[in-house]
Amino acid sequence: MAIRVTDAGTNQSVERAVSVLRALDSGRAELRVSDVAEVTGLGSSTASRLLSTLERLDMVERDPVSNLYRLSLGTLSLSATALNRHPVHRASRMVLQGLAARTGLGANVAVRRGDVLxxxxxxxxxxxxxxxxxxxxxxxxxxTGIGKCLLTRLTPKERRRLLAEPLAAHTEFTTVSHDLLDEEIDTVRRSGYAVEAEERALGRASLAAPVRDASGDVVAAISLWGPTSLLGGQAKATRPEDEARTALTREVIEAADAISQALGGI
Known part of the structure; x- marks a missing residue:
């Protein structure tokens, strides 16, 4: 996907430099100058000058043998500082570590950034x-279960503006209709948790719960994820009598509540 720069009320040099950094974070581990130029829409000479400048600033590095560019460890302190100072990360890290250890499942926390989590x-x-x-x-x-929790903050009209229909199908079980998504999100609001069964990847399922701040707004969500054999696939997705999953649901809700309390919520 091309990362194009604009010139509407911004410093174009800074915007171009950021577009180069994002190009190096767009999937492939290393890129040629021509690759960066193609992804950003910049001319090859401009891309080369920006890469040289960023290399001097220790934001990118060039392999001496292949001459391919990649992000350097000089970016690590910036990203680590941003992450470690984020209130949701600070409040959730130990809670999720304990949750994963107790259940043996994966534990995530995410926030919404535009139309993705x-x-x-x-x-x-x-x-x-x-x-x-x-x-x-x-x-x-x-x-995703986390995503559905995050979407509870938006009205149906806002969700339709944010996500174009049909919604992208990742498996045969993905919800691709806004009308069906509305129903699922209403269920999340009533129950306090979300169930996702093989919508993003076959053989995997998740249970998620929203995290609220002091104002009561949903600012993040957490999930437990694992194989469908443990969390239930499509055939089991509506079995509330499943004792194991009921216990896991309680675990994820209590963990989300603990994080919310740390943020001043609930």
Whole structure:
């Protein structure tokens, strides 16, 4: 996806430099100058000058053999500071670590950034599949339990403005209709938690609960995720009598409440 720059009321040099950094964070580990130029829409000479400047500032580094560019560790302190100073990250880190240890499942926390959710941290339990999710990764709102919790803050009209219909299908079980999504979000509001079964990836399911701040607004959400054999797939997604899942639901709601209390909510 191209990362284009604009010149409406912004400093174009700064905007171009940021677009180069985002290009290096857009999927591939290393890029050529021509790749960066293509992704950003900049000319090759401009992209090359910006990369050289960012290299001197220790924001990017160039492999001496391949001449490919990648983000340098000089960006690490900036991202780590932003993450560690975020109130939701501070309030949730120890809670989620304990949740993953007790249940053996994966535990995530995320906030909404525009039309996607942004993960702030992820812990893997012993019974959870290997996850490559890391802080800073994004995921769709409509196809995740966390996302559905975050969407409870918006009205149906606001959700339709935010997410174009049909909603993107990630599996055959993904909700792709706003009308169905409205019904699911109403259920989340009534029950206090969300269930996602194989909507984003086959064989995986999640239970999620919203996190509120002192004003009562939903500012984040957490989830327990793992294999459908433990959390229930499509065939089991509506079985409230499932004692194991009922216990896990209680765990995720209590963890979300603990984080909310740390943020001044509830």
């Amino acid at each position: 942004l993960f702030l941290c992820n812990f893997e339990g012993t019974r959870a599949p290997k996850s490559y999710t890391q802080a800073g990764d994004t995921a769709p709102l409509h196809a």
